[in-house]
Amino acid sequence: MMRRAGWGAALAVAAAITTAPVLAQETTLRFYTIFDAGQNERWAPIIEAYQEANPGVSIMMESISGSGAAVYPDVLRTSMASGDPPDVFFMWGGELAGPFIQGQQALPLDTYYEQYAWRDRFASWMVERLERDGKMYGVPFRARxxxxxxxxxxxxxxxxxxxxxxxxxxxxxxxxxxxxxxxxxxxxxxxxxxxxxxxxxxxxxxxxxxxxxxxxxxxxxxxxxxxxxxxxxxxxxxxxxxxxxxxxxxxxxxxxxxxxxxxxxxxxxxxxxxxxxxxxxxxxxxxxxxxxxxxxxxxxxAFPEQWMIAADSGNPDAAAAFVDWITRAETQKQYPSAFAGTATSGVTPDCEVEPRGCRWSEILNSDRQTYVxxxxxxxxxxxxxxxxxxxxxxxxxxxxxxxxxxxxxxxxxxxxxxx
Known part of the structure; x- marks a missing residue:
């Protein structure tokens, strides 16, 4: 089911999805992104596939697009201050994520990093860029x-x-x-x-x-x-x-x-x-x-974009399971257009279809130095x-x-x- 959110370009997608047996009861996850209409369309079948694989969880995807970091963090802060935070949310790296970490609004994810072996899933520079005070608060989404x-x-x-x-x-x-x-x-x-x-x-x-x-x-x-x-x-x-x-x-x-x-x-x-x-x-x-x-x-x-989990999420285990699924190579290979520029190792674009994306993948996974x-x-x-x-x-x-x-x-x- 789709409905238009209140931010013009915002889109909400509700889909019933199943979870692992440990998450057997009905659960709703709010999923905040900056996707535009085209990206929302590419993500709709991903949500549907998660539904078919795991009954018991509803995902509400809400997108605030077009303004980049100028508006989205403020919308996110308002949602968190109101006591109604998203469970999983998109965020850039560096000091754009800093206020949510310093304000204890982002959940430390070190336990999940160990549970899902996330450090083995991404290039080391991406994980290092997201580490803060020795802790991990985000999971790489895209390498930009x-x-x-x-x-x-x-x-x-x-x-x-x-x-x-x-x-x-x-x-x-x-x-x-x-x-x-x-x-x-x-x-x-x-x-x-x-x-x-x-x-x-x-x-x-x-x-x-x-x-x-x-x-x-x-x-x-x-x-x-x-x-x-x-x-x-x-x-x-x-x-x-x-x-x-x-x-x-x-x-x-x-x-x-x-x-x-x-x-x-x-x-x-x-x-x-x-x-x-x-x-x-x-x-x-x-x-x-x-x-x-x-x-x-x-x-x-260059910089990594990340998925974060709200500290006040009522369903952190379900949120982590969802993040794990959408960052797996086997998931992403089924939806290449939705995961263009992915940070997940082993997922490369079809060089016949995306020759420039193929070159970018080589650059981003090389030892070439970057600036912030x-x-x-x-x-x-x-x-x-x-x-x-x-x-x-x-x-x-x-x-x-x-x-x-x-x-x-x-x-x-x-x-x-x-x-």
Whole structure:
């Protein structure tokens, strides 16, 4: 049975499912996700299959999509504060999950890790990224890597090569602009899509060591490389390499200029290949490259997404059994489109059907180094400060120099309050 939840794009799916004998009595699990309508459709048969395999449990899947980390965590917090938490919920890693762990709203899962041998199911870097204070609070769902996705037909039309350095990328942007094509498109609403570009500039201008220091507040934000990163962001705006007036554009809507051929690039995750399919785009016209930073190691942004169980769940054993089932390789291989970019080892896309996803799988399971996105490195207060400065730079309301000073002031204020 399906019904529409109150968040516009939200969808609730109710399905009777059976459980193991230890869970014989009727149980209802609330399952929170950020799936859009297309993803909900792909997950419906998974819920139905769980129903057929295990009688006795009802799963209510509720989705809040489209806003990313800007709205979903607040909806989740409201649900938990009201005394009606979901049993299983989606969450990103890092400090986006931090408040739920610090507030004792997420259940420690170490016992279930041992029971289900979850550590053997995923690449070690994914499990390590989710570990906090020596405990596990989440189970990897998807491994996400980010790169510049580009229109291959535009690159061919203007004889452009995949850039291997920032200078080459700037040259590509200049050529595209000369020919009436925007270099890239971004959705500025909520802040996190623009952040992907600014994070790349910081990694390029500051290098891995300083970038990591900025994310941990061991390095000052008021330094020349940060000023240079802000200046580069402003230069991309002033030179109209970016589709203009994008601060109020949602990230999903930012894809339209690329679909129309008006913009050549966008920074998206490895899941973009599935998005292109859902949006009925010709996948042959799209490919990706990792952000060229000019540093050794040349890192790229990556992170695991996870399933968590609420500390106040009335059915933690049933919730853990469900999480175990949806993260098994044998389950996921039956529904490849629903588990694109999975973190589960041994599940790889069909390279004939998803050649780009196949390349991403190789990258994500390699020893290539990664960097953490700002909104996963910082607590919400500092993320909000980062977005404020970032948007002020885009809008021309502050200079790169003042932006760096302002960000450092906010960092010091936060550290002083935390002691």
């Amino acid at each position: 890597g980010m790169g510049f996705w580009y229109r291959t037909d535009l690159f061919e039309e203007y004889d452009l090569k995949v850039p291997t350095s920032y200078d080459e990328l700037a040259g590509v942007c200049a050529t595209l602009k000369e020919n009436g094509i925007y270099c890239a498109t971004f959705g500025g609403r909520f802040g996190w899509h623009t952040m992907r570009l600014l994070d790349y500039f910081i990694e390029t201008e500051c290098g891995p060591e300083i970038h990591d220091g900025l994310n941990t507040l061991r390095a000052s934000w008021d330094q020349p490389c940060v000023v240079a990163a802000y200046a580069t962001l402003r230069q991309w705006v002033e030179d109209e390499w970016l589709v203009p007036d994008f601060l109020n554009v949602t990230p999903p809507d930012a894809r339209l200029p690329m679909y129309l051929g008006d913009a050549a690039m966008i920074i998206e995750t490895n899941g973009f290949e599935v998005t292109l399919d859902i949006d009925e785009q010709d996948i042959a016209l799209y490919d990706f490259f990792l952000p060229p930073t000019g540093h050794d190691p040349q890192r790229y942004p 996105l700002t909104d996963q490195a910082f607590p919400k207060e500092l993320v909000d400060a980062f977005f404020e400065v970032q948007d002020a730079i885009v809008a021309g309301r502050t200079s790169p120099e003042d932006g760096a000073k302002r960000m450092e002031e906010r960092a010091q204020q936060w550290k002083a309050r935390k002691g």
